[in-house]
Amino acid sequence: TQLLEQSPQFLSIQEGENLTVYCNSSSVFSSLQWYRQEPGEGPVLLVTVVTGGEVKKLKRLTFQFGDARKDSSLHITAAQTGDTGLYLCAGGVLTGANNLFFGTGTRLTVIP
Amino acid sequence: EPEVTQTPSHQVTQMGQEVILRCVPISNHLYFYWYRQILGQKVEFLVSFYNNEISEKSEIFDDQFSVERPDGSNFTLKIRSTKLEDSAMYFCASRLGGNTEAFFGQGTRLTVV
Numbered sequence: 001t002q003l004l005e006q007s008p009q010f011l012s013i014q015e016g017e018n019l020t021v022y023c024n025s026s027s028v029f030s031s032l033q034w035y036r037q038e039p040g041e042g043p044v045l046l047v048t049v050v051t052g053g054e055v056k057k058l059k060r061l062t063f064q065f066g067d068a069r070k071d072s073s074l075h076i077t078a079a080q081t082g083d084t085g086l087y088l089c090a091g092g093v094l095t096g097a098n099n100l101f102f103g104t105g106t107r108l109t110v111i112p
Numbered sequence: 113e114p115e116v117t118q119t120p121s122h123q124v125t126q127m128g129q130e131v132i133l134r135c136v137p138i139s140n141h142l143y144f145y146w147y148r149q150i151l152g153q154k155v156e157f158l159v160s161f162y163n164n165e166i167s168e169k170s171e172i173f174d175d176q177f178s179v180e181r182p183d184g185s186n187f188t189l190k191i192r193s194t195k196l197e198d199s200a201m202y203f204c205a206s207r208l209g210g211n212t213e214a215f216f217g218q219g220t221r222l223t224v225v
Contacts, residue, residue: 033213033214035216037155040201040218040219040221041218041219042116042203042205042216042217042218042219043155043203043216044216045213045214045215048213088154088155090155090214098143098160098207098209099145099157099160099167099168100145100157100205100214101157102147102154102155102156102157103154104154105154105155
């Protein structure tokens with residue numbers, strides 16, 4: 001089982017601030033996906049990155065895949081209260097059934 | 113929009129009882145997964161299923177667990193003799209393959225008492 005560590009585990013910031021969440025592993029992944037999970041619901045995909053060094057932007061969210069495809073970051077600009085939630089990274093492995101292995105999660109709270 | 117559906121949304125069972133959690137993956141998807149999430153903890157991989165057989169399973173997926181795709185549309189997770197520590201949210205997911213998006217169901221909250 002590949003291990004993905006996310007940091008920080010908990011993050012509480014004021015509305016309008018910027019933040020970065022990190023996802024690190026010693027394993028190489030074929031893809032890295034970021035999900036957001038609301039309480040009592042399943043994870044919902046935000047983005048998939050597949051190329052080392054790739055950067056993707058989704059409105060105020062910027063995702064980067066590390067050059068060695070072992071790590072990733074999620075940067076949120078001018079956080080809003082609607083960004084509050086659990087953010088999960090998940091590494092994809094292109095063997096067998098292409099399993100996804102989830103990170104430890106970052107619980108973000110944006111305070112108005 | 114196609115979605116993964118799971119039933120029931122909440123199941124309460126007595127310790128030692130068998131439970132079957134049901135999932136209907138997206139119809140043209142080829143890979144199926146079960147994950148669990150104990151309250152406040154990370155999402156943990158249980159098992160993956162492809163081409164009508166288990167592709168990989170984690171150390172959590174012991175002899176008490178089994179999966180089945182009985183009719184080409186349903187994908188079930190059976191726990192033969194539930195333990196208190198099996199209490200968790202169980203998520204089913206499916207994907208078309210490769211690096212494509214995994215779609216998750218809303219989950220089944222299993223409570224073992």
